[in-house]
Amino acid sequence: MTQFLLRRLLLVLPVLVGILLVTFxxxxxxxxxxxxxxxxxxxxxxxxxxxxxxxxxxxxxxxxFVRYALNLLKGEFGNSLxxxxxxxxxxxxxxxxTIELTVLAVxxxxxxxxxxxxxxxxKRNTIFxxxxxxxxxxxxxxxxxxxxxxxxxxxxxxxxxxPFQLPPSGRLSAGMSMLPLAKTWxxxxxxxxxxxxxxxxxxxxxxxxxxxxxxxxxxxxxxxLILPSVAVSTxxxxxxxxxxxxxxxxxxxxDYIRTARAKGLAYALVVRRHALRNALIPIVTxxxxxxxxxxxxxxxxxxxxxxxxxxxxxxxxxxxxxxPVVQGFAVVIALIFVFxxxxxxxxxxxxxxxxxxx
Amino acid sequence: xxxxxYVLISLIALxxxxxxxxxxxxxxxxxxxxxxxxxxxxxxxxxxxxxGEKLEAPDCNYGGTIKSIEAVDEFTVKFTFCGPEPxxxxxxxxxxxxxxxxxxxxxxxxxxxxxxxxxxxxTGQYIVQEWVRGDHITLVPNPTYFGKAVDNTTLVLKWxxxxxxxxxxxxxxxxxxxxxxxxxxxxxxxxxxNLKLAPRKINNFLYLGINNTYPPFDNEKxxxxxxxxxxxxxxxxxxxxxxxxxxxxxxxxxxxxxxxxGFVDTTYDMAKGVEMLKAEKFDFNKEYTLSYAERxxxxxxxxxxxxxxxxxxxxxxxxxxxxxxxxxxxxxxATRAGEKELFFLGWSExxxxxxxxxxVFLTGSSPAFGDPFPDIVENIKKAAxxxxxxxxxxxxxEVNKLYAQHVxxxxxxxxxxxxxxxxxxxxxxxxxxxxxFGQMKxxxxxxxxxxxxxxxxxxxxxxxxxxxxxxxxxxxxxLYKFTTTSIAEPDLAEECVGNADATEWxxxxxxxxxxxxxAKLDAxxxxxxxxxxxxYNYPLRxxxxxxxxxxxxxxxxKVMNQPPE
Numbered sequence: 001m002t003q004f005l006l007r008r009l010l011l012v013l014p015v016l017v018g019i020l021l022v023t024f025x026x027x028x029x030x031x032x033x034x035x036x037x038x039x040x041x042x043x044x045x046x047x048x049x050x051x052x053x054x055x056x057x058x059x060x061x062x063x064x065f066v067r068y069a070l071n072l073l074k075g076e077f078g079n080s081l082x083x084x085x086x087x088x089x090x091x092x093x094x095x096x097x098t099i100e101l102t103v104l105a106v107x108x109x110x111x112x113x114x115x116x117x118x119x120x121x122x123k124r125n126t127i128f129x130x131x132x133x134x135x136x137x138x139x140x141x142x143x144x145x146x147x148x149x150x151x152x153x154x155x156x157x158x159x160x161x162x163p164f165q166l167p168p169s170g171r172l173s174a175g176m177s178m179l180p181l182a183k184t185w186x187x188x189x190x191x192x193x194x195x196x197x198x199x200x201x202x203x204x205x206x207x208x209x210x211x212x213x214x215x216x217x218x219x220x221x222x223x224x225l226i227l228p229s230v231a232v233s234t235x236x237x238x239x240x241x242x243x244x245x246x247x248x249x250x251x252x253x254x255d256y257i258r259t260a261r262a263k264g265l266a267y268a269l270v271v272r273r274h275a276l277r278n279a280l281i282p283i284v285t286x287x288x289x290x291x292x293x294x295x296x297x298x299x300x301x302x303x304x305x306x307x308x309x310x311x312x313x314x315x316x317x318x319x320x321x322x323x324p325v326v327q328g329f330a331v332v333i334a335l336i337f338v339f340x341x342x343x344x345x346x347x348x349x350x351x352x353x354x355x356x357x358x
Numbered sequence: 359x360x361x362x363x364y365v366l367i368s369l370i371a372l373x374x375x376x377x378x379x380x381x382x383x384x385x386x387x388x389x390x391x392x393x394x395x396x397x398x399x400x401x402x403x404x405x406x407x408x409x410g411e412k413l414e415a416p417d418c419n420y421g422g423t424i425k426s427i428e429a430v431d432e433f434t435v436k437f438t439f440c441g442p443e444p445x446x447x448x449x450x451x452x453x454x455x456x457x458x459x460x461x462x463x464x465x466x467x468x469x470x471x472x473x474x475x476x477x478x479x480x481t482g483q484y485i486v487q488e489w490v491r492g493d494h495i496t497l498v499p500n501p502t503y504f505g506k507a508v509d510n511t512t513l514v515l516k517w518x519x520x521x522x523x524x525x526x527x528x529x530x531x532x533x534x535x536x537x538x539x540x541x542x543x544x545x546x547x548x549x550x551x552n553l554k555l556a557p558r559k560i561n562n563f564l565y566l567g568i569n570n571t572y573p574p575f576d577n578e579k580x581x582x583x584x585x586x587x588x589x590x591x592x593x594x595x596x597x598x599x600x601x602x603x604x605x606x607x608x609x610x611x612x613x614x615x616x617x618x619x620g621f622v623d624t625t626y627d628m629a630k631g632v633e634m635l636k637a638e639k640f641d642f643n644k645e646y647t648l649s650y651a652e653r654x655x656x657x658x659x660x661x662x663x664x665x666x667x668x669x670x671x672x673x674x675x676x677x678x679x680x681x682x683x684x685x686x687x688x689x690x691x692a693t694r695a696g697e698k699e700l701f702f703l704g705w706s707e708x709x710x711x712x713x714x715x716x717x718v719f720l721t722g723s724s725p726a727f728g729d730p731f732p733d734i735v736e737n738i739k740k741a742a743x744x745x746x747x748x749x750x751x752x753x754x755x756e757v758n759k760l761y762a763q764h765v766x767x768x769x770x771x772x773x774x775x776x777x778x779x780x781x782x783x784x785x786x787x788x789x790x791x792x793x794x795f796g797q798m799k800x801x802x803x804x805x806x807x808x809x810x811x812x813x814x815x816x817x818x819x820x821x822x823x824x825x826x827x828x829x830x831x832x833x834x835x836x837l838y839k840f841t842t843t844s845i846a847e848p849d850l851a852e853e854c855v856g857n858a859d860a861t862e863w864x865x866x867x868x869x870x871x872x873x874x875x876x877a878k879l880d881a882x883x884x885x886x887x888x889x890x891x892x893x894y895n896y897p898l899r900x901x902x903x904x905x906x907x908x909x910x911x912x913x914x915x916k917v918m919n920q921p922p923e
Contacts, residue, residue, distance in 0.1 A: 306519070
């Protein structure tokens with residue numbers, strides 16, 4: 001098993017090199033000029049020539065790539081062209097929000113998806129099954145943009161003044177403060193990976209509140225995440241429910257289930273211990289893919305709910321032709337996918353002893 | 359065993375890369391401030407004379423309009439220009455690019471916008487309490503502000519790109535005011551008694567650009583006919599917010615001198631336009647391309663719908679037009695390079711003077727419209743040199759007639775921008791460039807406002823976007839400012855007085871003004887600020903992108919010591 005995981009980790013290197021190369025070439029080949037986006041109507045050819053020279057964008061693409069690769073070897077992702085802030089800082093700011101949203105959304109979609117799928121499979125061809133699958137179809141088909149606005153309208157306006165009122169957008173309520181942990185704990189001098197991890201914790205409003213005892217902050221952040229996580233989890237929930245149903249129905253028809261029942265085991269126990277565990281492999285795969293997708297940014301949800309996550313920043317960078325940000329985020333997203341798949345693979349071994357034996 | 363060793367080595371390499379990346383430092387090393395002139399001596403030490411700094415160009419051949427800026431004494435700054443600069447006060451009072459910074463603080467941060475963002479030091483109404491990246495900026499009153507104290511305890515600037523989401527936030531009571539209301543949302547706001555609209559009259563225009571190097575648009579009669587075929591009033595009625603007007607000539611009615619009262623350059627006349635085209639043997643079978651970018655602007659509230667309306671109007675005349683929607687990042691450079699035959703673009707005024715219109719568009723500064731018209735250019739330059747408003751108006755009257763004849767563009771509309779507030783917010787007054795946030799009152803003392811984007815940086819000397827300017831306006835001050843009218847009012851300056859031909863402007867600074875870091879404002883702060891904008895080699899000229907575009911726009915096109923292209 002260890003060897004298997006090490007081999008998978010090893011594959012990360014060529015994947016990363018490939019991602020870097022492809023992203024670099026694609027961003028440079030896409031027409032458009034970052035200077036004109038940043039200066040808007042005021043952009044002139046002279047100013048933009050100066051801008052491009054300042055940021056080394058006037059050099060040939062191979063020359064730019066060599067410089068970029070050399071910087072990467074020194075551990076420098078570079079700075080944003082838009083605001084000249086280090087890419088690692090921007091990632092440290094954006095990733096925590098996305099992780100918070102993903103964890104909530106995946107928890108919601110996995111719990112309710114599996115629950116509905118199991119009940120639907122066990123009560124196959126009943127009205128409950130039909131309604132659940134109808135709901136799942138609706139969930140898959142519903143545009144997140146529309147659902148997000150609908151949820152925001154319902155919980156922010158229709159239920160305004162009731163205990164169910166929820167904020168329609170933003171990460172925190174006005175006036176809610178989020179102090180940097182480095183400052184709070186007197187760790188301003190920390191550098192490297194420690195500083196990055198500290199920034200991740202610090203920029204997670206939920207963790208920041210918990211670690212500093214500012215529970216109002218945690219509660220406020222959670223309140224702001226309810227609607228986005230419901231909106232973004234709908235599609236995953238529907239897919240997981242459908243997948244659970246079909247996988248469980250398939251397993252329930254197997255001989256070993258009949259054998260287990262014939263041995264006199266209780267039906268609930270058979271379902272839980274024998275059927276569901278065997279049906280979980282495709283479900284875990286789906287959950288893994290959904291998690292990777294969400295961690296790499298729920299662009300529409302982040303946009304509608306004005307959440308400062310990875311996806312919205314990536315799209316903004318693409319539109320602004322902010323090449324270093326696009327490249328930096330592409331690497332992070334690639335890493336997220338690789339590690340998510342690694343965890344999914346590892347979970348197979350846990351769920352299915354045959355994988356361990358192989 | 360061997361394979362395991364290989365795996366282990368690779369893992370260590372991967373881990374090192376990640377560790378190094380996480381601890382990455384900015385690519386650009388901070389510029390070390392270099393003190394090139396004598397240090398400023400504190401005023402508390404009367405035995406030492408005040409040493410005023412000076413920025414001076416060796417001559418006026420560098421391509422800019424400023425000859426020198428000199429700190430004459432502690433509170434007097436003299437600007438000397440290469441030619442008359444009648445719009446000096448309007449320019450330095452308008453956009454936040456002319457915020458005045460503390461010279462010593464600029465040195466401390468090396469003129470770097472990134473450092474300024476972390477700890478902005480200004481003389482404005484507010485100071486930054488917190489900037490939660492991606493979410494909001496919290497501002498609290500500046501205890502050392504020299505002007506009238508603000509009427510709220512906290513001002514929170516939020517942002518949301520989606521107009522519908524901003525409105526939802528307002529309706530839910532999460533914010534007290536929102537920017538950039540779209541035309542689609544106007545009925546909702548008007549029907550809701552809890553909300554109120556706040557229109558802002560800012561001079562802007564949307565124009566149909568016509569590149570006169572592309573046949574048949576090299577034919578003046580064809581351009582004149584095209585101008586007649588567009589029903590501007592219909593477009594305004596259908597797609598613009600109330601208060602917007604159809605254009606009658608090049609500049610909006612508020613630009614004086616400039617606008618010629620009672621003059622209409624082209625009247626909508628479909629029959630006559632078609633007749634003119636036929637007389638010029640216009641090819642009705644050819645398909646022409648009308649380009650635009652789907653980017654909502656105050657002057658272009660519904661880009662696709664407006665483009666389709668113009669397409670339909672031209673189709674009525676039998677002209678086949680293909681619409682080409684492009685991304686801003688590719689559209690603007692292509693347009694500026696003269697690669698579009700017909701295109702939509704627009705402009706919102708930076709300062710209330712005709713030079714911000716005629717000089718920007720009609721002097722051939724870019725090949726977007728093709729070749730410039732010498733008679734127009736000559737008159738515009740003459741008007742810009744004159745300090746006499748009556749004389750300038752006469753020249754602009756002539757320019758307006760020439761514009762109607764040559765039709766380098768067809769101006770379509772002047773849009774009104776709307777903001778919306780909760781009805782409970784008191785004392786909402788919008789000036790042409792700013793809001794009076796400091797005087798707005800809410801029940802709990804916190805004013806929360808949502809705009810359409812996050813400020814790029816808080817060193818607005820090197821920014822051009824409205825979202826940065828809105829934040830900077832609250833934190834910094836300029837020599838002059840605009841509040842509720844188009845007349846500049848003294849701010850950090852008690853007054854700026856020009857000489858007879860407007861080539862010299864002497865500004866007397868307000869005494870006793872203190873920056874939020876405790877430093878006192880003096881004339882060297884003004885010199886240092888303008889040096890960063892106007893001198894390419896100034897050690898503190900770092901900013902954000904390093905472009906300092908407004909200095910080039912208004913006092914350029916080049917700055918001192920700018921290397922040749």
